[in-house]
Amino acid sequence: MIKKLIFFFMLCSFHLFSQNNIITDQLIEQLDSLTRNNTSDVIYLQTSKNIYETEEDVWFKGYVLDGNYFMPSERSKILFVQLIEDKTDKVVWEKKYEIEKGFVNGHLFLDSKLQEGTYSLVAYSSFSYTKNTKEFYAVKKFEVLKSIKSKAIANPVQKESALQFYTFPEGGNLVSGIKTTLAFKTVDSNGLPVNVSGNLYENNVPLLDFKSSHAGMGSLVFTPNVNKKYYIQLTTPVSKEQYPLAKIYQSGKTLQLIEQTKEDLIFKVSQSTGLNEENVCLRLQIRGIVYSIARGLLKKELIIKFPLKDIPQGIAEITLFNENSVPEAERLVYINSDQKLNIKVELDKKNYDTRDKVTLKIKVTDQNQQPIVAHLALSIYDELYKNKRDSKNILTHYFLSTQLKGNIYDPEYYFNEQNEDLKQSLNLLLLTQGWRSYVWEESNLREQGTPQRPIVFDELKAKINLKNPDSKSKEPQPQGVKIFSSDEKKGTDFLIADANGTFTITPNDLKKGEGGYTYLKLIAPQNSKYSINAKDFSFENINKERKIKTTIYPIPAELEIKPEVLRKFEDRPEINKLNEVLITSKKKIIFRDKFIGKLDSLAKVKPSNDYVCENGILNCPKHPPYPGYKAVAGNNEQLTESELLSMFNTIAIKGFYGKKVFYEAFYDDVTLNDPIPDYRNTLFWKPDIITNEQGEATVTFFCSDINTLFLGNIEGVSGDGLLGAENFQFEVKKK
Numbered sequence: 105m106i107k108k109l110i111f112f113f114m115l116c117s118f119h120l121f122s123q124n125n126i127i128t129d130q131l132i133e134q135l136d137s138l139t140r141n142n143t144s145d146v147i148y149l150q151t152s153k154n155i156y157e158t159e160e161d162v163w164f165k166g167y168v169l170d171g172n173y174f175m176p177s178e179r180s181k182i183l184f185v186q187l188i189e190d191k192t193d194k195v196v197w198e199k200k201y202e203i204e205k206g207f208v209n210g211h212l213f214l215d216s217k218l219q220e221g222t223y224s225l226v227a228y229s230s231f232s233y234t235k236n237t238k239e240f241y242a243v244k245k246f247e248v249l250k251s252i253k254s255k256a257i258a259n260p261v262q263k264e265s266a267l268q269f270y271t272f273p274e275g276g277n278l279v280s281g282i283k284t285t286l287a288f289k290t291v292d293s294n295g296l297p298v299n300v301s302g303n304l305y306e307n308n309v310p311l312l313d314f315k316s317s318h319a320g321m322g323s324l325v326f327t328p329n330v331n332k333k334y335y336i337q338l339t340t341p342v343s344k345e346q347y348p349l350a351k352i353y354q355s356g357k358t359l360q361l362i363e364q365t366k367e368d369l370i371f372k373v374s375q376s377t378g379l380n381e382e383n384v385c386l387r388l389q390i391r392g393i394v395y396s397i398a399r400g401l402l403k404k405e406l407i408i409k410f411p412l413k414d415i416p417q418g419i420a421e422i423t424l425f426n427e428n429s430v431p432e433a434e435r436l437v438y439i440n441s442d443q444k445l446n447i448k449v450e451l452d453k454k455n456y457d458t459r460d461k462v463t464l465k466i467k468v469t470d471q472n473q474q475p476i477v478a479h480l481a482l483s484i485y486d487e488l489y490k491n492k493r494d495s496k497n498i499l500t501h502y503f504l505s506t507q508l509k510g511n512i513y514d515p516e517y518y519f520n521e522q523n524e525d526l527k528q529s530l531n532l533l534l535l536t537q538g539w540r541s542y543v544w545e546e547s548n549l550r551e552q553g554t555p556q557r558p559i560v561f562d563e564l565k566a567k568i569n570l571k572n573p574d575s576k577s578k579e580p581q582p583q584g585v586k587i588f589s590s591d592e593k594k595g596t597d598f599l600i601a602d603a604n605g606t607f608t609i610t611p612n613d614l615k616k617g618e619g620g621y622t623y624l625k626l627i628a629p630q631n632s633k634y635s636i637n638a639k640d641f642s643f644e645n646i647n648k649e650r651k652i653k654t655t656i657y658p659i660p661a662e663l664e665i666k667p668e669v670l671r672k673f674e675d676r677p678e679i680n681k682l683n684e685v686l687i688t689s690k691k692k693i694i695f696r697d698k699f700i701g702k703l704d705s706l707a708k709v710k711p712s713n714d715y716v717c718e719n720g721i722l723n724c725p726k727h728p729p730y731p732g733y734k735a736v737a738g739n740n741e742q743l744t745e746s747e748l749l750s751m752f753n754t755i756a757i758k759g760f761y762g763k764k765v766f767y768e769a770f771y772d773d774v775t776l777n778d779p780i781p782d783y784r785n786t787l788f789w790k791p792d793i794i795t796n797e798q799g800e801a802t803v804t805f806f807c808s809d810i811n812t813l814f815l816g817n818i819e820g821v822s823g824d825g826l827l828g829a830e831n832f833q834f835e836v837k838k839k
Contacts, residue, residue, distance in 0.1 A: 127429055131387050132394045135546060139392030141554035144171040145180055145231040147242035148501045150481050150819050152789045154246040155255065155489040158216045162187075163766060164244070165481040165791035166201070166208030166227055167498065167821060172391045173416075174502055174825035176206025176479070180229035181562040181611040182760075183208045184642055190222040190245070198643050199761035202615060203229065207479060209791045211764050214248060223248050224655075228560055228646055235557040239543075240653040241506045245494065252488055252785075266293045269300070269338065269347045272536050275359035275424070275433035278352045280330035282374050285360065286349070287535035288336075290320040295659060297321070297513055302338040305346075315340075318529040319513055321536050328352045355379060357402075359386075359424045359433035364527075369410040369437060373402055373424060384432075385425040386410075390418045390439075391507070392544045416825065417443040419507050419534065421542050436534035436542055441519075442471040444499070445478055445828025447818055458838045459771045459782065460807045466818070468799040470826060475799030478828070480820030482793055482803065486785040487813045487833075493660035497829045498819040505656055509541040509548075514661035519829075559649050564757075566638035568605035568626065577633045581605055584627035585636065589617040589759065590699040598627075609638060609757065619762025620697055626753035636755045703748040766790070769806045784808040793820075807836045 145168050152163035166185075170177045180203055187197035196218060201210045208227075227242045249255060267290055274285040290298045297320030303310045304324060311334075316322040328334065330353070335346040355376035363370040373384060381403045388396045388410055395415045398408045410422075417440045424433040445468050452463040468478045495516035496505070504515045517523060518530045539545060568582055585607060588596040594616050601607040609624070616622050624636055749756060766789045769782060788805040795801045807814075816832040 127427075128385065128397050128399065131385060131397065131425060131429060135387075135389060135392060135394055135549075138546060138549040138554075139172065139544075142236070142392070142549055142552055142556065143231070144234070144556065145169065145177045145229060146171045146174075146502065146506050147183070147227045147229060147232050148498055149225055149227055149242065149244035150483075150498065150791075151225065151244055151246060152483040152786055153485040153489040154244075154491040154494050155249065155252070156214055156246060157249050157252060158214050158218050160214050161211050161764070162214060162225065162246070163211045163483070163786075163789045163791070164208075164225060166203070166210060168203050168206045168208070168229060168232070169502070169821065169825070171506075172393055174821065174827060175823060176821065177231070178205055179231045182229065182560070182614070183210075184228040184233075184560055184646060185210065185212070185761075186226050186228075186643070186646070187212060188224045188226060189219065190224055191219075195643075195647065196223075200614065200642075200758070202611065202618070202760045207792070209763060210761070211766075212761075218248055220249050220254065221247070226650075230558045230560055230562050231556075233559050233646070233649070235559060235649065236552040236554075238654055239509065239656050240650070241501070241656050243655055243657055244496070245657060247491055255488065267291075267298055267300075267338070267341070267343070268293070269336070270536070271336070271347070271349055272538055273350055274361070274535060275435055276539065277356055277358070277433065278328045278350055279356040279358050279374075279376060280328055280352055280354055281376060282358050283325060283327045284358060285323050285325050285535070287321065287323040287532060288314075288316075289536040290316065290338075295511065295513075296662065298341075300338050301340040302336055305335050305337060307332050313339075318525060318532060319517075321529070321532040323532060323535065330354050357384075357424060357426070357432040359422070359435050361435060361437060361531075362407075364437065364439075364531075366442070367412060369412060369420075369422070369439065371408045371410070371422065371435075373400075373406040373408060373433075375402055375404065377404065382427040384427065385429075387423045387425065388415075388420050389423075389544065390416060390420050392549070395420075412439055415440055417441055417827075418503055419542065421539060421545060431546075434539040434545075436537065436539050438518075438530050438534060443826065444471065445476060445820060445822060445826045446470070446473075447478075447480070447820070447828045447830035449816065449818065449830060449832045451832075451834055454834070456807050456834060456836045458807055458809045458811065458836060459769075459776055460836070461771070461804060462787075462807060462834075463802065463804050464816075466793065466795065466801045466803070468795050468820075468822075468828065470822075475797065476795065476822050476826065477797060477799070478795050478820045478822045478826075480793040480795070480801070480818055481791040482788065482816065482818045483786070484788040484805070484814055484816045486810060487815050489785055490815055494658075495661050496658050498821070498827050499829050500658065502827055505658060507543055508537050509543060509656075510537070511656055511659050513659040515658050517661070559645050560642045562611055564609040564638060564640055566607055566609055566624070566636060568601050568607075568634050569637050571633055571635045575633060579633050582626050582628035582632065582634050586625045586627055587613050587616065588623055588625070588699075590620060590623075590697045605634075614757070614759045617757065617759025620759055621699075621756040622759045623699060623749075624755050624757065628753060630751075630753065632753055635750075635753060638755055638757060640757070700745055700748060703752055703754075704743065707743055707748055707751060769808070771806050782808040783810060785810065787814060809838070811836060811838050 148167040150165045156162055166183050168177050168180055183201040183203050185199055185201055186195050188195050197212050201208045222245055225244045270289050272287045278284055290300045292298050299316040299320055301315035303313050314322055314324040334349045337346055357375045360372045362372050381401060383399060384402045386398045386408050387394060396410055400406045400408060420437050420439050422435045423431050426432050448467045450465040456462060468476045470476050495514050499519045500515035504512055583601050585599045586596055599607045613622050626636055628634060793801050813833055813835050819829045821827050
């Protein structure tokens with residue numbers, strides 16, 4: 105007998121003071137408390153393309169979104185960025201970038217000395233990179249080539265023969281006498297999927313046959329019997345190995361998804377004959393937030409329906425609790441895939457001539473076709489610079505990769521609406537990942553521990569110390585520090601240290617020195633026995649922790665490989681690059697910024713009895729002058745920057761890495777016939793497109809001289825956490 109749902113509770117209706125409501129509140133609070141203590145940001149990096157040549161700029165946009173709601177986060181102020189060569193694990197670039205209201209507009213230059221290979225662009229912030237987690241997600245990989253002519257033709261992946269076959273009962277357990285869906289997954293020793301077929305045996309007699317339906321995954325339905333023996337044997341590929349099933353329980357409860365519509369999730373809860381009836385509870389949560397709870401009286405079977413209205417897109421964890429609030433079964437379901445940014449792109453032409461002007465209109469709406477204000481990034485580049493095997497985008501990153509433990513094979517497949525088996529395949533993915541792999545599952549949250557333990561910080565502690573700690577100076581400790589940059593237009597700030605001489609350097613101070621240095625000068629006599637100590641170990645701490653974290657990145661899709669012939673380059677003559685010109689002179693030339701140059705001028709008028717010791721300290725009392733020490737004045741030798749700064753009680757801290765404007769060509773009647781060739785392979789990059797209240801934006805750009813197919817990639821997020829991505833293409837031909 106099937107009992108209908110007795111009570112359905114939405115979060116806004118918990119105002120009754122019954123025992124049932126107390127239990128319901130407890131189920132909400134126990135997850136909510138874990139979620140509050142694990143508040144974090146999730147970073148995604150979007151690059152202008154995913155194959156580059158040396159001596160190119162890598163343009164990127166950083167999204168720093170709240171981990172629960174995917175709204176732009178303003179918790180973190182600094183993005184620490186590294187470029188790592190995968191082959192050697194060597195860091196070849198590291199800088200700090202400013203996070204502005206949850207976004208970063210960044211770039212970096214690929215030096216000509218870089219070796220060809222795969223590189224990882226990685227990012228860290230104070231609220232995304234902590235000691236609490238073992239996995240790391242903020243990675244974007246791309247290929248670096250000396251020349252696009254050396255782009256290799258992809259070869260089919262050679263699969264290993266050793267197979268790993270796993271089974272996953274829906275809800276968690278096989279219970280004797282209750283019909284159950286059993287999902288399975290087969291991979292090789294490299295973790296790549298293997299499609300199989302086989303038989304389920306009951307007491308050595310074939311019970312039913314099965315085969316994979318997507319990426320080595322599939323399912324079968326049967327009723328287990330605790331008194332019988334079951335195993336699976338594969339027929340394709342042929343194998344004599346027998347794979348036993350999970351333990352079959354004599355009695356218990358099961359949870360089964362029997363229908364999923366656009367409006368509802370419908371579950372059947374079953375329990376073994378002979379168990380007492382009891383009130384059970386079903387809780388639905390997404391990313392640590394409880395959205396609904398249902399309660400009913402379970403005798404043998406109970407149907408429970410969850411309305412999906414007002415619940416965001418993503419992986420939902422549905423947990424079955426008994427009357428003692430003990431979890432009995434769990435299930436992952438992907439819901440509301442239509443709740444996203446629908447991005448439509450309209451080009452003013454179907455085909456373009458070289459150097460043509462392109463006008464592109466963007467329209468963004470939600471699932472109800474209502475216009476949305478969104479923050480977008482757009483890249484348009486030559487098709488040759490696309491790595492077809494990289495299946496990572498903003499949707500796969502936030503909705504799958506960061507939500508499930510382990511590397512997912514070809515996650516982009518589950519967001520391509522052209523795939524007819526999309527929903528069934530996504531359901532299999534969640535069945536075979538197992539609910540314990542959900543990062544927001546309670547036991548996983550408990551394992552992380554609280555409170556959060558950041559590895560990097562937005563603020564840097566500094567201190568005013570005696571230059572010689574052993575000296576018995578009667579000089580009062582200076583209490584003030586002046587902060588400025590070489591750009592006088594950015595002004596000067598003053599900081600007061602506490603009684604211990606400690607003060608804080610903030611992101612605003614790094615902003616002052618953006619593109620160069622922020623200078624901190626001690627407000628004290630020039631011969632003061634005090635100095636400023638401000639050491640930043642951020643990247644050292646990052647590297648230590650990076651060694652012990654597991655990097656999560658999608659497993660590349662296996663493509664159908666066809667003979668590929670790269671486009672002929674007759675229409676792209678060799679670009680002659682001048683060899684490096686080394687200018688030498690008898691006198692060493694040191695280039696200094698405006699402020700250091702000023703110090704250099706001042707230093708030349710200092711008394712000739714000043715000196716700098718071996719530690720770079722002016723007139724060091726611990727190291728009196730002796731032959732060989734460098735006099736500050738009285739000679740023609742330029743002082744180093746550290747010597748100059750030390751002389752004037754000043755230190756320099758690198759500011760945010762400077763911003764750079766993407767070059768956009770412009771052609772008119774005069775420049776259209778310019779004989780200088782235009783071989784831009786990235787036609788357009790704009791990381792900060794914001795649609796208006798009608799959800800619209802328009803951009804224009806000019807084609808280059810390359811005859812090819814150009815690809816467009818646009819991704820973004822709205823203020824309330826809707827995500828979206830869209831690809832398009834157009835062809836450029838010379839008339």
